[in-house]
Amino acid sequence: MDLTLTRGDKAFFWVTRVVSALGVIVTAWAAVATGSMLVHGHPAYLVLLVLAFVVSAVFAVRSWPMRRVTPRKRKVARSALAVMSLGVIALVWWLVPSSAQQPALSAMNSDQAVTVTETVDRIVMTPTRAESTESTESTESTVGVFFQPGALVDARAYAAVLRPIAEAGHLVVIPKQPLGIAFLSTQVFASLRDEDTTVTRWVVGGHSLGGTVAAMNAEAFAEAPTEPAVGLLLYASYPATDLGGLQAQVTSISGSNDGLATVAKIDASKAVLPSGSTYLVINGGVHSYFGDYGAQAGDGEPTITHDAARHTVSQASVAFVNSVEE
Incomplete structure (x- = not known):
């Protein structure tokens, strides 16, 4: 030395x-x-x-x-x-993310009703036949769903809650966000619209921060001449700007015990969403119940089971997407 x-x-x-x-x-x-x-x-x-x-x-x-x-x-x-x-x-x-847990991991498996494809930048759930028919022919709807995960959450964590939408006949696309940040994937939906799919109209949605980015996509493409965003599906989320004049149907699903997207914040968001928007509050639900990735810091205490909350969210989501198609 x-x-x-x-x-x-x-x-x-x-x-x-x-x-x-x-x-x-x-x-x-x-x-x-x-x-x-x-x-x-x-x-x-x-x-x-x-x-x-x-x-x-x-x-x-x-x-x-x-x-x-x-x-x-x-x-x-x-x-x-x-x-x-x-x-x-x-x-x-x-940036350490929250990884997917069961039953989301099992929902990533393909079967006769849904084909699940995973690539480096997305998860795609493609319906292969309707649950109520024995036909093996595709029953894919012309309405698709593009869903943005919450911040730092594994895209696979939403497979179980969104799979029923694919089982109902709708293409479901879940992007894998760079570094787990939705704001780094704001252009993914625009790129998806240019791809060759059977979808002619889209429901854009997201959880938490992902829902905020989905609202941006809805605003940008609600009046697009082709493949417009005709629906906005918010899970424990709200827009960052005033969307009162948005020409798209909106459904907001939240949890009464959510410690992050609180009841007060969801109520305040009603002033910046279209007057015809619908709201569903999962009694006893919390922020992390909209996916399967474990407990989340700052969240509230649930008074309902995760399975029960997931079922309610899934059924409400299917009903909303189906209503957009009608």
Whole structure:
């Protein structure tokens, strides 16, 4: 070790060591906590984890020897890099998603009624036959559903609650949002409309933050000449802007015990939604009951079973989508 190193140099090297070691530990923990979503989620988070881990590991190895005095200009640059690294590490920790649980995972399996296709950026549920018929011919409706997940929630977590819509004959598309943020997938619906499907009209929907983005899509495409958004389906959500003049049917489903999208917030949203909107409150329901991803920080205490709430949400959703088709 160079004996000319000052206390400041030594402190700088230790800060670099600690930050880089923290980066290795946090990214490794995040990978374990994310679990199967490393494979089933949007690849953006996996790429972020790999980059953060590799960079942290390289700096951890290179920073251990105290080789020489660091020039002042390089200290300033490296100090700024250390601060940025702490920001990235915090981001990696914050972005750890909530993974899907049963019965959503089982709902991802295809059967004679619904074919479930999963790609790197979406989940598609395609009806293959009606439940009430023995025919194997497609009974797919011309009304499709595009549903945005809530923030940092596995797209698969909504498979069980939305599958009945596909069983009723409607194409259902659930995007996998980059880093689990709906605002990073605002253009996905526009791209989907350009694809070749049997859908001529869409119901856009979403849970929590996903519902806010769905409202933006509804506003943008409600009066489109082709494949318009004719319905807006909100799960524990509300729009960020005034949609009082929206030319689309709206249904808002919420939980009475929701600690995030509270009853007061849902009531306040009525002033910015069309006058003909319908509202359903699941008595005893909470925010996390609109998907299957476990408990959520800040949520309320449920007084109804998750199965009962899911069934009610699914049936109300099917009825709403069917009504749009009529």
